[in-house]
Amino acid sequence: MGSYGQLARRAVETDMPIMVQIQQLVRGAKNAVSLAQGVVHWQPPKEALDKVKELVWEPSISRYGADEGLPELREALVQKLHRENKLYKSSVMVTAGANQAFVNLALTLCDAGDSVVMFAPYYFNAYMSFQMTGVTNILVGPGHPKTLHPDADWLEKTLSETKPTPKLVTVVNPGNPSGTYIPDSLLKRISNLCRDAGSWLVVDNTYEYFMYDDLKHTCVEGNHIVNIFSFSKAYGMMGWRVGYIAYPSEVEGFGTQLLKVQDNIPICASIISQHLALYSLEMGPEWVIERVKGLVKNRDIVIEALSPLGDSAVKGGEGAIYLWAKLPDKYADDDKFVHWLAHRHGVVVIPGSACGCPGNVRISFGGLVEDDCKAAAERLRRGLEELIRDGLVE
Secondary structure, X not given: OOOHHHOOHHHHOOOOOHHHHHHHHHHHOOOOEEOOOOOOOOOOOHHHHHHHHOOOOOHHHHOOOOOOOOHHHHHHHHHHHHHHHOOOOEEEEEEOOHHHHHHHHHHHHOOOOOEEEEEOOOOHHHHHHHHHOOOOEEEEEOEOOOOOOEOHHHHHHHHHHOOOOOOEEEEXXXXXXXXXXXXXXXXXXXXXXXXXXXXXXXXXXOOOOOEOOOOOOOOOOOOOEEEEEXXXXXXXXXXXXXXXXXXXXXXXXXXXXXXXXXXXXXXXXXXXXXXXXXXXXXXXXXXXXXXXXXXHHHHHHHXXXXXXXXXXXXXXXXXXXXXXXXXXXXXXXXXXXXXXXXXXXXXXXXXXXXXXXXXXXXXXXXXOOHHHHHHHHHHHHHHHHHHHHHOOOO
């Protein structure tokens, strides 16, 4: 018989997924609503879904496809990268979502024992991806106390003083969990620091279309840069699992090594999902942007609900679908607060400790239509008012 001690240490020592814990919390809290999971409330384009229905009986749908993705989808994505992202020297691999894309890159670019750099608050799944692939020397840099922007001065010092030099630096833009946007000038500085140090830069652009207040998303490109993108949020395709990697075409052997990893995890992304991605892409970014506009009202509703914490406590909301809020110092046990809020007030958020920042919470405003968001926000407001007035009342 096996024993706990015989389980792989890299798995045992990997954090438990916070979303698994949150799903259990939602099931255990009576009639709880979620402002936790990073989802959008819309479905894929109806026109795209209608086209996919016609393909169900097509034999190729049930067979393996090319590991790197359907040729027609990859070609469309290359054109999209040229047109929208100004990436002209990047090749594409289609993956089963952006999370799988990140694992592919961790396995392709890092060896067990390498050091890597993230910035707090960090995306919990990326942190776990490093842990479970044996990359346990994770250097977590600070975000700016007011903007949560990655601290480039700290990065410069860390890349120059850490020996051996960290293999990889990763950022999410706009941010998960912070909802903050990394300005183009700062992104370029981070890129240049990585280039000069000989480190890879991996940028997660999952929320590229989720920009507010006239801000514009930008990308950087170079032989040391890999960009990740996703269909999940933009086109409401969370369950269809399609993402893609844009990697430097001029780096010899990069694509070959990626294929080794790809073939041993999904072989290829779901074929019918890739067709839906292609048909959705044909709708153009305007389809997505029109829906993202509707999230501004949700954002404002949730910001108002967070007002009992005080103006300086709430950050983010420039992009993505998240706000980041600091709890009062005397109630800084964010895990305890999240469980209390769920069971007493019926609304669920993410504890900041899952993102390397205890004493904070992440709130998602993308998953509910406006009326439902209002109802959830009202529960949140009542909970925070009670917290400030009476504490964690049982």
